[in-house]
Amino acid sequence: MATIRDVAKLAGVSVATVSRVLNRNGYVNDETKRKVTRAIETLQYEPNAVARGLAGKRTGTIALILPDISNPFFPEMARAVEDVARTNGYTVIFCNSDCEGEKEQSYIDILLNRYIDGIVFASHTLRPDDVKRMKQHNIPFVVLDRARADLECSVVRSKNFEGASMAVRHLLEVGCQKVAHIYGPQDVIPARDRLLGYEQSVKDFHWYTPTLMEPGDFRLDGGMRAAEALMERHPDLDGIFVGNDLMAIGALKALLRLGIQVPEQVAVCGFDGISLAEMTEPELTTIAQPIYEMGALAAELLIKKIEGAVAENRIHELDVTLIPRKSTQRETRS
Amino acid sequence: MATIRDVAKLAGVSVATVSRVLNRNGYVNDETKRKVTRAIETLQYEPNAVARGLAGKRTGTIALILPDISNPFFPEMARAVEDVARTNGYTVIFCNSDCEGEKEQSYIDILLNRYIDGIVFASHTLRPDDVKRMKQHNIPFVVLDRARADLECSVVRSKNFEGASMAVRHLLEVGCQKVAHIYGPQDVIPARDRLLGYEQSVKDFHWYTPTLMEPGDFRLDGGMRAAEALMERHPDLDGIFVGNDLMAIGALKALLRLGIQVPEQVAVCGFDGISLAEMTEPELTTIAQPIYEMGALAAELLIKKIEGAVAENRIHELDVTLIPRKSTQRETRS
Numbered sequence: 237m238a239t240i241r242d243v244a245k246l247a248g249v250s251v252a253t254v255s256r257v258l259n260r261n262g263y264v265n266d267e268t269k270r271k272v273t274r275a276i277e278t279l280q281y282e283p284n285a286v287a288r289g290l291a292g293k294r295t296g297t298i299a300l301i302l303p304d305i306s307n308p309f310f311p312e313m314a315r316a317v318e319d320v321a322r323t324n325g326y327t328v329i330f331c332n333s334d335c336e337g338e339k340e341q342s343y344i345d346i347l348l349n350r351y352i353d354g355i356v357f358a359s360h361t362l363r364p365d366d367v368k369r370m371k372q373h374n375i376p377f378v379v380l381d382r383a384r385a386d387l388e389c390s391v392v393r394s395k396n397f398e399g400a401s402m403a404v405r406h407l408l409e410v411g412c413q414k415v416a417h418i419y420g421p422q423d424v425i426p427a428r429d430r431l432l433g434y435e436q437s438v439k440d441f442h443w444y445t446p447t448l449m450e451p452g453d454f455r456l457d458g459g460m461r462a463a464e465a466l467m468e469r470h471p472d473l474d475g476i477f478v479g480n481d482l483m484a485i486g487a488l489k490a491l492l493r494l495g496i497q498v499p500e501q502v503a504v505c506g507f508d509g510i511s512l513a514e515m516t517e518p519e520l521t522t523i524a525q526p527i528y529e530m531g532a533l534a535a536e537l538l539i540k541k542i543e544g545a546v547a548e549n550r551i552h553e554l555d556v557t558l559i560p561r562k563s564t565q566r567e568t569r570s
Numbered sequence: 571m572a573t574i575r576d577v578a579k580l581a582g583v584s585v586a587t588v589s590r591v592l593n594r595n596g597y598v599n600d601e602t603k604r605k606v607t608r609a610i611e612t613l614q615y616e617p618n619a620v621a622r623g624l625a626g627k628r629t630g631t632i633a634l635i636l637p638d639i640s641n642p643f644f645p646e647m648a649r650a651v652e653d654v655a656r657t658n659g660y661t662v663i664f665c666n667s668d669c670e671g672e673k674e675q676s677y678i679d680i681l682l683n684r685y686i687d688g689i690v691f692a693s694h695t696l697r698p699d700d701v702k703r704m705k706q707h708n709i710p711f712v713v714l715d716r717a718r719a720d721l722e723c724s725v726v727r728s729k730n731f732e733g734a735s736m737a738v739r740h741l742l743e744v745g746c747q748k749v750a751h752i753y754g755p756q757d758v759i760p761a762r763d764r765l766l767g768y769e770q771s772v773k774d775f776h777w778y779t780p781t782l783m784e785p786g787d788f789r790l791d792g793g794m795r796a797a798e799a800l801m802e803r804h805p806d807l808d809g810i811f812v813g814n815d816l817m818a819i820g821a822l823k824a825l826l827r828l829g830i831q832v833p834e835q836v837a838v839c840g841f842d843g844i845s846l847a848e849m850t851e852p853e854l855t856t857i858a859q860p861i862y863e864m865g866a867l868a869a870e871l872l873i874k875k876i877e878g879a880v881a882e883n884r885i886h887e888l889d890v891t892l893i894p895r896k897s898t899q900r901e902t903r904s
Binding site: 280297299305306308311312314315318327328329330331332334339342343346456485486488489492511512514515516517 | 614629631633639640642645646648649652661662663664665666668673676677680790819820822823826845846848849850851
C-alpha cells in the first residue's frame, strides 16, 4: 500500500507539502496541489488523512495502546476512555504493546493505514521517531500515564513523585521504623518517579540503605519474589511501599506465606487504587490515582484534537489520594 | 465505501459468485469473472477479501473481540491468542464488546472495512446475522468460550457442565451439607451450562431449594452482593460453588466481612483458574479451565482458516481440572 512518502516522492514535493494538501491547511500553490492530487490518484493512496482531509469524513474510530492488559489498572483506565469515546460517537480498538517497542511500532504502522482518527498511548515505548511519524501522517494522539518527558505531545498522568512521598510518610506515621520499596521497570516514567519519591523521602534516615530497594517488574509474581528477597535481606524491616497494587497483592501473599503478620510485623502500602486492592486480606492501603479521570481526560483531549478544537501540547498532572486500609492499620509505637 | 453487495449488484451476479471470484475457489466462467472484475474496478472495491484473494496479499492482522477486559480471565486468554498469532507473523487488535450486541455489530462493521484477515470472538453477543455477514465478506472467524450453540462455526470452549458437577462433588466430599450457587448472566452459554451442572448435581438432595441459586453477573461486586443475599436467606449453608473466580473473590471478601470463617463455616469453590485465585486469603479452590490452551487453539484454528488449511466447523471442548486450595480444605464430618 502506498504511503505519504511515496506520494511525496512521485509528486516531487516534501511530505509536509502533501500533508498540507491533504488537510487543506497552510499555503500550497495550485500547480503543486495538482501534482500531489495526481500522485494520490496514480498510487491509489488512501490513508486516514485522505478520508479526513479531502473527503472531510471521519472514521469514528480511535485506538488505545496499552502496555499490559493483565494489570487491572489498564482495563479500569480503558473503561473511561471507552465511555468518553462512546458518548462522543467514537469506537475504541485496543492494542497490547506488551511493553515492547517493536510491537508498538508495528501497531502504529497498522493504525496509520487503517482509517483511525486518533491514538491514545498508554505505553512507555513511544519514541521520538514515532511521534514524528504520527505528526507526518497528521494523526492526533495523546499520551496517557507512561510517556517520556521529552516528547512534544499532550500528556495525562498523576503525581507519582508526590504519591510516593505520601506513602512513605503514611508508613512512618503508623510507626514503621525501616521502610523498603518494591519498584517497577525503570524505563517507565511513573515507576521511576515513585522510586525517586521514595528515595527522597528516606535518604536522610539512619536506617536507610540502597538494598532496601528491590525491583518487581509491576507484576504479581514480581511482587512476591521481591518481598521474599527483601525479608531475607532485611528481616527487621517493618514497612514496604510497593510501586503498584498488583505487586503489592503479590507481596502481601508472599509475606503471609512466610508467616509474617500484616500489618503487625510489616505494614504494606500499594499504589494505583485498583478495585482488587480492596479484595485482599488484609485489605490494601494504597495511593489511589484518579484512574477513571485520567482515562476520561485523555479521551476528551484526543477527541478535541481530532475535531480541531485544541492544538496545544500540555502535561496534565492529576492529584493522588491516600486510601488507608487494614494493611497499614497498626498501633503507633511511642 | 463499496461493499461486496454493491459489486454483486453492479455485476448482476450473486454475492457468493463475487466471493468465489475473489477467493479463486469454485468454478466461475470467464465472462462472469470479467464482469465481477470490472465491477470491482469501477467501484474501487477494496475490502480485505480483495487484498487476500486477488492480490494474494494478507494484512497480517487479526482481531480479538472480548466481552469484558476487566475480568482477568480474558487478558489471560488474550495472552495465548497473541503468542500464537505472533509466532505466525500476525498482529492482534482487541475490541471490548462490553457484552453488548450493538457494540459488537459496530466492531464488525469497522473490522470488515479495515483489512483484517480474521476475527476471534470471545463474546456471547454474536448473532446468526453477524455470522452471515462475515461469511458474505469471506472473513474467517473462530468463536471462543461464549458462543451460542446454534451458530455454524468453529468453537473452542471448555467442559462447563462437567466442571460444575466436579465443583459440587468436591464440596460434598469435604463435608458440605448445603451447597449454594452464584451464577453468571444466563445469555452466556458457559454461565448457563455451569448453572445446569449445579442443578443436575444437587436437585435430588433433600436440602435443595431453588433459592440456593443467586445471580452475580460475573463481576467482583456481583459476587459480594450475591454472597450476602445467600447468607441472609440461608444462614445454614456451608458451601458455595461460584460460577467464576472473579465473583468468588468478591464472595470470599463478603463472607470475611460478615465474620464468617472460610472454609470452616462456608467452603468456597470458584471456576476459571485465573492467577488471582491463588492470591486470596484463604487461597481459592477452583475448577481451572485450560485458559492458555483455549486461546492458543482458537488462534491456531483461525490462522489455519485464513491460510486455507482448514475449512470445517467443529466444537472443541477442552477438559477442566479441580485445583483444591485452602478455601475448601476442611475436616470431613462423619
